[in-house]
Amino acid sequence: MAEKTIARKPPHCLVLSYPFQGHINPMLQFSKLLVHEGVKVTLATTRFFIKNLHNNLPPSISLESISDGCDNDGIQEAGSYNAYIQRFWQVGPQSLVDLLEKLAKLGNPVDCIIYNSFLSWALDVAKRFGIVGASYFTHNMAVNSIFYHVQLGKIKVPVIEDEVSLPSMPKLQLGDLPSFFLTYEEDGPVLEMLTGQFSNLDKADWVFCNAIYELDKEVVDWTTKIWPKYRTIGPNIPSKFLDKRVKEDEEYDVTQFKSEDYCIEWLADKPKGSVIYVSFGSMVPFDEEQLREIAYGLRNSDRYFLWVVRASEETKLPKDFVKKSEKGLIVTWCSQLKVLAHEAIACFVTHCGWNSVLEALSLGVPTIAIPKWADQSTNAKYIEDVWKVGIRVPIDEKRIVRREDLNNCIKELMESEKGEEIKRNAIEWRTLMTRAASEGGSSHKNVIEFVNSLFSL
Ligand code: UDX
Numbered sequence: 325m326a327e328k329t330i331a332r333k334p335p336h337c338l339v340l341s342y343p344f345q346g347h348i349n350p351m352l353q354f355s356k357l358l359v360h361e362g363v364k365v366t367l368a369t370t371r372f373f374i375k376n377l378h379n380n381l382p383p384s385i386s387l388e389s390i391s392d393g394c395d396n397d398g399i400q401e402a403g404s405y406n407a408y409i410q411r412f413w414q415v416g417p418q419s420l421v422d423l424l425e426k427l428a429k430l431g432n433p434v435d436c437i438i439y440n441s442f443l444s445w446a447l448d449v450a451k452r453f454g455i456v457g458a459s460y461f462t463h464n465m466a467v468n469s470i471f472y473h474v475q476l477g478k479i480k481v482p483v484i485e486d487e488v489s490l491p492s493m494p495k496l497q498l499g500d501l502p503s504f505f506l507t508y509e510e511d512g513p514v515l516e517m518l519t520g521q522f523s524n525l526d527k528a529d530w531v532f533c534n535a536i537y538e539l540d541k542e543v544v545d546w547t548t549k550i551w552p553k554y555r556t557i558g559p560n561i562p563s564k565f566l567d568k569r570v571k572e573d574e575e576y577d578v579t580q581f582k583s584e585d586y587c588i589e590w591l592a593d594k595p596k597g598s599v600i601y602v603s604f605g606s607m608v609p610f611d612e613e614q615l616r617e618i619a620y621g622l623r624n625s626d627r628y629f630l631w632v633v634r635a636s637e638e639t640k641l642p643k644d645f646v647k648k649s650e651k652g653l654i655v656t657w658c659s660q661l662k663v664l665a666h667e668a669i670a671c672f673v674t675h676c677g678w679n680s681v682l683e684a685l686s687l688g689v690p691t692i693a694i695p696k697w698a699d700q701s702t703n704a705k706y707i708e709d710v711w712k713v714g715i716r717v718p719i720d721e722k723r724i725v726r727r728e729d730l731n732n733c734i735k736e737l738m739e740s741e742k743g744e745e746i747k748r749n750a751i752e753w754r755t756l757m758t759r760a761a762s763e764g765g766s767s768h769k770n771v772i773e774f775v776n777s778l779f780s781l
Pocket of ligand 1: 344345346347349462463603604605606607608632656657658659660661676677678679680681683697698699700
């Protein structure tokens with residue numbers, strides 16, 4: 325527990341999330357850890373995002389909003405993701421100032437802003453107010469290191485080399501780098517935002533990453549030399565899936581989509597380790613051809629499968645594919661952690677969003693990787709070659725995963741000696757992840773160090 329020796333008002337952190345599911349999930353879990361240690365937390369994100377959330381926050385965490393300049397319709401209002409970023413960067417800083425002033429007037433002054441590292445301008449605001457500024461990286465450190473090297477000018481875009489060599493990391497081919505290295509022409513502002521995470525980072529009082537020391541020792545050690553206040557504090561997933569340390573607030577979450585939790589009942593009568601769980605996160609759209617190949621790959625495997633196809637994607641499914649068949653169930657959203665924790669689950673076909681990767685590692689579920697966008701290819705590289713907890717499905721010249729290849733990977737994972745080894749590795753990682761987050765573990769110690777620093781302000 326943190327040393328709260330001095331009787332005083334609890335320190336107040338404003339946790340500012342980027343307005344997407346894959347970002348608010350870990351920041352909410354981190355908030356819950358802070359609350360458990362006696363810190364007062366206000367969670368904030370954008371108005372449009374909040375409007376569309378199914379919001380079940382614990383009473384101890386209040387929710388506030390800032391404007392991204394697109395309060396009515398989000399990205400659609402801006403016209404494109406690039407235009408959205410530009411508008412958010414113009415409007416966000418002043419809106420954050422307004423929120424800090426409002427909270428101070430209400431008698432709730434903020435002592436520290438913990439901001440999603442994408443929103444680097446929030447650190448400048450924290451400094452203006454003379455309060456603690458802590459950057460929170462939702463991507464894995466290996467991915468962050470890649471963008472840092474772009475910012476340093478050590479990786480030039482476009483990448484023309486066959487391989488990129490970075491300190492403390494395996495050699496990376498173009499296909500292992502974040503997708504924006506392939507789409508840099510249309511995604512210029514996104515790349516700028518990602519390299520901009522480091523533009524003022526030397527002024528940050530703390531730099532957190534939703535990562536685990538044991539998982540990435542070399543990169544973490546290397547990173548800590550650059551930012552001495554860099555700390556791993558992951559995996560930020562609900563603690564009941566790791567240990568019983570935080571007992572309150574377990575069921576609380578915020579989601580963009582309603583879970584179809586009858587899938588948990590559907591799993592109940594399936595044999596142990598028999599069901600393939602398939603989900604591609606909250607954002608990435610697939611084209612019809614890709615969905616068709618995955619659909620038939622799953623059907624041809626002749627195994628049970630539970631597949632999350634978001635409502636916006638459902639019309640792209642092949643016409644002869646029904647939501648419930650003898651072997652398969654399709655839902656629009658589920659409680660992913662409950663599913664991954666279910667003993668019927670054999671493996672996870674995933675897009676390798678960082679939260680999904682951490683969740684699979686934390687629950688010892690082996691993975692089949694189909695990365696599509698953003699950081700996912702780098703995560704897939706680590707899954708296959710560094711942590712050895714999964715198999716990456718090959719893509720063809722159209723960058724599509726074909727049904728036979730998916731089927732072969734499923735067979736390999738479920739039936740081969742290599743698959744057995746992968747399953748053993750997944751179980752070993754699970755133990756390390758749990759230990760890191762438990763009392764006295766590497767991440768837990770870092771959280772306590774931070775909380776103690778807040779109490780001694
Ligand atoms: C995005 C990016 O795509 C990802 O690469 C980046 O690392 C974070 O931001 P997203 O695509 O949504 O995130 O993937 P992911 O990081 O895996 O986050 C999805 C979250 O939604 C996970 O926490 C997962 O448990 C949850 N989820 C997903 C559900 O609760 N139910 C579902 O049915 C599917």
